[in-house]
Amino acid sequence: MKISSSKHLPEIDGLRALAVLAVVLYHASVPGFSAGYLGVDIFFVISGYLITGLLHNEGQHTGRIDFIAFYARRFRRLLPALSVVLLATLLGAWLILFPAELPRLQKSVTAVLLMFSNIHFMQYSGGYFDPSVDVMPLLHTWSLSVEEQFYLFWPLLLLTGFTLAKKLQWNADRLLTYTLLAAILASFAYWLSNLNSNPSTAFYTMPARVWELALGGLINFLPGAARHQRKSTSPVRLLSSMALLLILGSLSLPIDSDKYAVYLYPAAVLGTTALIYAIHRHSSSSLVQVLLKNKIAIYIGLVSYSFYLWHWPLLSLGRAYYLGERLLLRDVSLVLLSLVLAFVSYRFIETPIRRRRPWLFSTDKSTLYLALAITLAIGAIAHQLKGWGMARNTEITREIQANSAIWGKQRLAINTSACAEPHDGQTLAPRENCLRGPKDTPLHVVAWGDSHAGHLEGMLYPLAQTNGKQYLMRAFGACPPLLDAAPVKGGTIQLPCAHHNQQVFDEIRELSQHGLKTVVLGGRWNSYLALPETNPAAITSYALIDHWPAAQAKDLPLKVGSPPLDNAGALDTLEIALRRTLEALSAMHLDILLIAPVPEPYFNAPHCLYRKSESECRFSRQRVDERRHNTLQRLKKAAQGLPNVHLIDPIDLFCDEQSCRVKKEQFSIYWDTDHLTPEMGNYLSQQLGAQLNPLWNQSSQRP
Numbered sequence: 001m002k003i004s005s006s007k008h009l010p011e012i013d014g015l016r017a018l019a020v021l022a023v024v025l026y027h028a029s030v031p032g033f034s035a036g037y038l039g040v041d042i043f044f045v046i047s048g049y050l051i052t053g054l055l056h057n058e059g060q061h062t063g064r065i066d067f068i069a070f071y072a073r074r075f076r077r078l079l080p081a082l083s084v085v086l087l088a089t090l091l092g093a094w095l096i097l098f099p100a101e102l103p104r105l106q107k108s109v110t111a112v113l114l115m116f117s118n119i120h121f122m123q124y125s126g127g128y129f130d131p132s133v134d135v136m137p138l139l140h141t142w143s144l145s146v147e148e149q150f151y152l153f154w155p156l157l158l159l160t161g162f163t164l165a166k167k168l169q170w171n172a173d174r175l176l177t178y179t180l181l182a183a184i185l186a187s188f189a190y191w192l193s194n195l196n197s198n199p200s201t202a203f204y205t206m207p208a209r210v211w212e213l214a215l216g217g218l219i220n221f222l223p224g225a226a227r228h229q230r231k232s233t234s235p236v237r238l239l240s241s242m243a244l245l246l247i248l249g250s251l252s253l254p255i256d257s258d259k260y261a262v263y264l265y266p267a268a269v270l271g272t273t274a275l276i277y278a279i280h281r282h283s284s285s286s287l288v289q290v291l292l293k294n295k296i297a298i299y300i301g302l303v304s305y306s307f308y309l310w311h312w313p314l315l316s317l318g319r320a321y322y323l324g325e326r327l328l329l330r331d332v333s334l335v336l337l338s339l340v341l342a343f344v345s346y347r348f349i350e351t352p353i354r355r356r357r358p359w360l361f362s363t364d365k366s367t368l369y370l371a372l373a374i375t376l377a378i379g380a381i382a383h384q385l386k387g388w389g390m391a392r393n394t395e396i397t398r399e400i401q402a403n404s405a406i407w408g409k410q411r412l413a414i415n416t417s418a419c420a421e422p423h424d425g426q427t428l429a430p431r432e433n434c435l436r437g438p439k440d441t442p443l444h445v446v447a448w449g450d451s452h453a454g455h456l457e458g459m460l461y462p463l464a465q466t467n468g469k470q471y472l473m474r475a476f477g478a479c480p481p482l483l484d485a486a487p488v489k490g491g492t493i494q495l496p497c498a499h500h501n502q503q504v505f506d507e508i509r510e511l512s513q514h515g516l517k518t519v520v521l522g523g524r525w526n527s528y529l530a531l532p533e534t535n536p537a538a539i540t541s542y543a544l545i546d547h548w549p550a551a552q553a554k555d556l557p558l559k560v561g562s563p564p565l566d567n568a569g570a571l572d573t574l575e576i577a578l579r580r581t582l583e584a585l586s587a588m589h590l591d592i593l594l595i596a597p598v599p600e601p602y603f604n605a606p607h608c609l610y611r612k613s614e615s616e617c618r619f620s621r622q623r624v625d626e627r628r629h630n631t632l633q634r635l636k637k638a639a640q641g642l643p644n645v646h647l648i649d650p651i652d653l654f655c656d657e658q659s660c661r662v663k664k665e666q667f668s669i670y671w672d673t674d675h676l677t678p679e680m681g682n683y684l685s686q687q688l689g690a691q692l693n694p695l696w697n698q699s700s701q702r703p
Contacts, residue, residue, distance in 0.1 A: 009279055009280070010292075010293050010298050011279040011284055011288060011292045011293050012046060012050075012276070012279060012301070013292075013297070013298045013299075013301030013302055013304075014288075014291065014292025014293055014294070014297035014298055014301055015042065015046060015272070015275065015276070015279075015292055015301070016043070016046060016300075016301035016302075016304040017292075017296075017297040017298070017299075017300035017301040017304060018039070018042070018247070018291070018292065018297070019039035019040070019042035019043050019046070019304070020039060020043075020300065020301075020304040020307050020308050021039070021300065022036035022037075022038065022039035022042075022251045023036055023037060023039035023040060023308065024036075024307065024308070024311045024335055024338070025335070026039070027140075027311065027312060027315055027331075028311075028315060028328070028331040028332055028334075028335050029326055029328060029331060030328070030332065032252055033251060033252060034252065034253065034254050035250060035251055035252070035253065035264055035268075036251055036252075037128070038250055038251055038264060038265065038268040039251070040143045041212055041265060041268050041269050041272070042247065042268060042269075042272045043143065044143075044146070044147070044209055044212040044213050044216065044269075045212055045213070045215055045216035045269055045272040045273055045276065046216060046272070046276065047147055047150075047213060047216065048150075048212065048213030048214055048215065048216025048217040049216035049217060049219050049220065049276050049280075050216075051151070051154065051213075051217070052154070052158070052180075052214075052216065052217030052218075052220055053217075053220045055070070055154070055155055055158050056158065056176070056220055059158055059159065059162045059172075060172075063162065063166070064159065064162075065155050065158065065159045065162075067155060067156075068364050068365065068368065069364050070151075070155055071151070071368065072363075072364035072365075072367040072368055074148075074151055075367055075368065075370075075371040076353055076354050076357070076361055076367055077305075077350075077354060078144065078148075078305075079371055079374060080349050080350065080353045081305065081306050081309055081345045081349050081350050082112075082141075082144070082309060083374050083378060084345065084349060085306075085309045085310060085313060085345075086109060086112065086113075086138075086378050087378065087381070088313070089105075089109075089137050089138065089313040089317070090105070090109070090378075090381060090382060090385055092137070092313065092317045093105050093137060093317065093385070094385060094388075096317050096320055096321050097135075097317075097320055097536075098393075098536075098603065098604045098607040098608070098611075099388070099389040099390070099391075099392035099393040099396065099607070100389065100390075100393040100536075100604050100607065100672075100673075101135075101320075101389070101536045101604075102385055102386050102388070102389025102390075103386045103389060103390060104124075104136075104536070105137065105138070105382070105385070105386075106382040106383060106385060106386035107120065107124070108120060108121075108136065108137075108138040108141075109138065109378065109379065109382035110379060110382065111138075111141075111145075112138055112141045112144070112145070113375045113378060113379055115144075115145050115148040115149060116145055116149075117138065117141045117142050117144070117145045118142040118143070118145040118146050118149075118204045118205065118206065119145075119204065119205070121133075121136070121139055121142050121204065122142075122200045122201070122203075122204035122205070125139065125532065128142075128200075128203055128204070132532035132533065132534075132536075132602070133532075134315075134316060134319045134320075134324055134326070135316055135319055135320040135324055135536050135602075136316060137312065137313040137316040137317055137320075138312075138313070139312060139316070140308065140309075140311075140312035142204055145206075146204075146205075146206045146209050147213075149206040150206055150209075150210065150213050154213075154217075157179065157183075158176065161175050161176040161179055162176075173221055176221060177218070177221045180214050180217055180218045180221065181218070183210055183211070183214045184210075184211045184214045184215055184218065185211075186210075187207055187208065187209070187210035187211035187214065188211040190207050190208055191208040191209075191211060191265075192262070194208060195261060195262060197562060197563065198559075198561075198562050200561060211269075212269050215269060215270075215273045216272075216273065216276065218273075219273060219276050219277050219280055220280075222277060233281075233283055236277075236278045236281050236283035237278070237283045237284065237285040238285065239274055239275075239277070239278050239283070240274075240275055240278035240279065240283060240284055240285045240287075240288045241285040241287045241288065242274070243271045243272070243273075243274035243275035243278065244271070244275055244285075244287055244288055244291065244292075245287075246267055246268075246270070246271035246274075247267075247268055247271040247272060247275065249267070250264050250267045250268040250271065251268070275288070300339075302346060303339075303342040303343055303345070303346040304342075305346075305350070306341070306342035306343075306345035306346050306349075306350060307338060307339055307342035309342075309345075310338035310341045310342055310345070311334070311335055311338035311339075314334040314335075314337060314338050314341075315331055315334050315335070315338075318330060318331065318334050319331075320536075323601075323602065323603050323608065323616075323617070323619060324602050324603070324619075325620075393607075396606070396607055396610055397606065397671075399610070416454070416457070418433040418434075419433045419434040419473055419475075421474070421475070421476045421500060423496060424496050424499070425476070425479075425495070425496030425497060425498070425499035425500035425501075425503065426496075426499050426503070427503065428474070428500075428503050428504065428507065431472065431507075434472055434473045434474065435470050435471075435472055436457070436460065436461055436464055436470060436471050436472070436473060437461070437464030437465060437468075437469060437470035437471055438464070438465065438468055438469075438470065439470075441468050441469055441470050442469055442470065442515055443469075443470045443471070443472060443511065443514075443515065443516060444464075444467075444469035444470060444471065444515070444516070444517050444518060444696055445460070445464075445469065445470075445471035445472070445516075445517070445518045445519070445520060445695075445696065446471065446472045446474060446504075446507075446508055446511065446516060446518075446519050446520070447460055447471055447472070447473050447474065447475065447519075447520040447522065448474045448475075448481040448504050448508070448519060448520065448521055448522075449474075449475060449479075449480065449481045449520075449521055449522035449523045450475065450476060450477055450478055450479045450480055450481075450522070450523050450524055450527075451475060451477045451478070451524065451675060452522050452523055452524040452595075452597075452598070452674075452675070453473075453474075453475045453481070453520070453521070453522030453523065453595075454473065454475030454477075454522075454675075455522075455675045455676040455681065456520065456522050456595065456676075456681060457473065457678065457681060458676065458677065458678035458679065458680060458681015458682050458684070458685070459681040459682070459684040459685045459688070459692075460473075460520070460681075460685070461681075461685075462682055462685040462686075463685050463689070463692055463693065463696060464696075466689075466693070467693065467696035467697060469696050471520075472511075474504045474507070475522075476496075476497060476500045476501075478494065478497065478527070478542065479494070479496075479497035479500055479501065480497075480523040480524075480525065480528055480544075480574075481501060481504070481521045481522075481523060481581065482501060482544070482574075482577040482578060482580075482581055483501060483502075483505060483577060483580050483581045483584060484546065484547055484548065484549075484577060484580065485498075485544050485545065485546045485547075485548065485573055485574075485576075485577035486498040486501075486544070486545060486548040487528050487542045487543070487544055487545075488542065488543050488544070488545050488558050488560055488565055489541075489542050489560070490560070491557065491558045491559055491560070492558070493545060493548050493551065493552055493558065494542075495548075495552075498548050505581075505584070508585070508588070508590075509588060512588040512589070512590055516590065517590065517591060517695075518590060518591045518592070518593060518695045518696070519585055519590050519591070519592050519593070520592075520593040520595065521581075521592060521593070521594050521595065522595045523595075523597075524597065524674065525574065525596075525597045525631050525635065526597050526600070526627060526628065526631050527541075527542055528542045528543060528544045528570060528574065529542075529543065529544070529567050529570040529571055529574065529630075529631065530542070530543040530560050530561050530565060530566050530567045530569075530570050531567060531627070534600040534601070534602050534627075534673060534674060535600075535604075535672075535673040535674065536602065536603060536604075536673070541560055541561070542560065543560045543561070543565035543566070543569070543570040543573075544565075544570045544573040544574055544577065545558065545564070545565065545573065546573045546576060546577055567630075571630055571631070571634055574631070574634050574638075575634040575637055575638050578634070578635065578638040578639075579637075579638040582594075582638060582639060582642055582645055583642070586642055586644055586645070589644075590644065591644050591646065591695055592642075592644060592645045592646065593646050593648060593692070593695060594635060594639060594645055594646065594647045594648065595648050595650075596628070596632055596635060596647060596648065596649035596650070596651070597628055597631055597632070598650065598651070598654065598674070598676065599619075599621075599624040599628070599651055599654045599655055599660045600624070600627075600673065600674040601617075601619045601660070601662055601670065601673060601674075602619060602623075602673075603617075603619075603673065604672060604673050605617065605662040605663075605668060605669065605670035605671075605672070605673065606668055606670065606671060606672065608662060609662060609663060609668060614661070614662070614663045617662045617663070618659040618660060618661055618662070619659060619660050619662075620658075620659060620660070621655045621656065621657060621658055621659055621660055624651070624655065624660055628651075632649070635647060646691070646695070648688065648691065648692075650684055650687075650688065653683070653684065653687055653688075654669065664680065664683065667679035667680065667683075668680075
C-alpha cells in the first residue's frame, strides 16, 4: 500500500491557524478561549500525522529511514527561527528583567537548547496554569521539547517495524498499526494515571503526550487512507463538520478546565484526529471549507510556527515590565506585533532556509554541524548574560544600601555573620554571638525560625533596648520552626534543618528553667507549601513532610507537588507540626508570639525602586491575600485554644485595601524579594509596641 502525506493539504494549514490562535488568545487572556491551551494538543496530532506519513513513505519506497536526513530536515525547519527568537529574548531580558532574574533565564535557554525544557519547567514552575509563569519568557518551548523528544525515538520505532516485518515476512502496515495502537493505549493510560495525582507529569512529559502524536500518525493507516481510496463521501463530510464543532467546543466551553480535563483533552484530540482523517480523505464539509480553507486561515497556518515562537516572549517580557500585571489591550497589541514578526520570520528565515538551503544548510551533515555551532553559541551568550546579571545584581544592591539614609548611617549595631548557624544543623552557633540587647540584662526572648525570623532583628532589637532585656536569635535559612517536621526540596529531606530545630528546642527547654519568658516564631510559611515561588529568580519550591525520621527510614521517593508533598498535604503538615510545636512550648509555660507571613512582592523590590517610581512598584493586595489565606487559616487553627499564643498579622502596615507598598516614607520595606529591611523592622516595633511590650515585661507564668 502506498500512503502519502506529502501532498499539501490547505485545510491542515487552516487547522494550524485555529490551533495557534487558540493558544495565543488564551495566553493573552482574551475572553472566549477558556481552554485555548488545547491548541497545543491539536498541533501534536498534526505533527504526528505529517511526520509519520513522511517516514512511512520513505520506509515504503527505500526500505530504510535516513536518520541524518530526517534530523537535518527537523533542524532546518525548527532551529533558525527558534535561534532568532532566543537571541531576541535574551536581548529583551537584558533590557527588561531585573539582573537577579537572568540566571534563571539562562537555565531555561540551556534547557531549550538541550531539548528538555518541558522537564525544566515541570520542575521549576508552579504549573503551566499558575500566574507565576507569566514572567518566564521561554515557558512555551516545553511543547517543542516534547516533539523533539518524540522525534528521537519515533523514526527508530517505524524502522524497526519495517525491518521486523521484512524479516518475518509480515505485512508492515498491519504490524505498524498494531504498534501504534499499543503506543496509544500505553501512553493514554500513563496520562490518565497521572492526571490527578501528578498533573505536571501528565501535562509536561513526552510519554504522556505520545498518544496524541501517535493518533495523528495512525490516520495514515486507517481504512480509506490510501491515496487511491480518497474520495469525498457524505458520511465523511459530516464527520469533518462534527469533528470541527467538537474542537471548537473543547477550546471555548466556559467550564472548569481542571475538573473536566479528563474529557477536554480526549475531545480535542479525537476531534482533531477525525477532522484530519476526513481532510486526508478529501472530504471537507462546507463548514470546514469556510473556516479552514480561506486565504487568511491558510496564511496564518503557514506562519503558525513563528507566531507561536514570538508571541509568548513578547507577552512575558511585557508582563515582566509591568511586574506581572495582565492588561488585555497591551497583551493583544503584543500578540499583533508577534504576528507581524511571524510574517517576517517566515518570509526571510523559515522559507529561504527550508527551500533554498543557503550556505551551511546546503547538505545534511553541514546542517547538523551548524546546528551544533548555533547551540553552543547561544548557550555561551546566555551564560555571559547570567554572569552579567549576577555581577550587576551585586552592584545595584550595594548602590541601594549606600544611598539609603538609614542603611548608611543608622544600621543596627549587630554582627549577624557571627551568629551564622552551622550548615549541618548538628550544633548551634555560640550563644554569646547570637545574644542581642543590653549586656548583663536578663535573657527574656528567643526568636526561632528561618530567615524571616532573622529579618525581625530590626523589630526585636529596639524592643530589647527599650525594655532592658536580651533576646537570643536562632535563625536558619529555609528552616521553619517546627518539631518533627522538615522541608523537602528536590526530593530530598532537608536534614540539617530538622537537626537544627531539635537543637533549638532543647536549648529553649533548658533556658525555660532559667528565666526565659517568650518565644517568637517567624517563618516564610508560604515557602514550604509546594506553592510557586514569589521570587522570580528562584527555581525550586519546598514542601513539608511530617515525622521525618520515619520517612527517612522508609526511603520512599519524594516529589514536591505530588501527595503528600502537594499544597494540600503540606498545609496539613504545617498545621499538625505547628500545633505540636506550640503545645510543647506551652508545656514550658512560655508565651509564644507567632508572626503571620508578610506580603511578598513578585519581584525584586529594591531593583524596582531603582528603575521605577514607588507607585509603579506597588503590587496587588488581592493577590497577596489569596496566597496567604490558607496559610493564615492554618496558623490560626494551630493556635486555637492556646491562650498563651499571640498571632500577630502586620499586613495592614504594608498594604491598603487595593495594593501593597515596597517603600514607606524614606526607606525601602524590602531589601530583596521578601526580606524586610532593618528600617521596616524598626517601624514595626514602633507600630506594634502596644502589643509587643507586655511580652517583654510579664512575669513568669510558671505556677
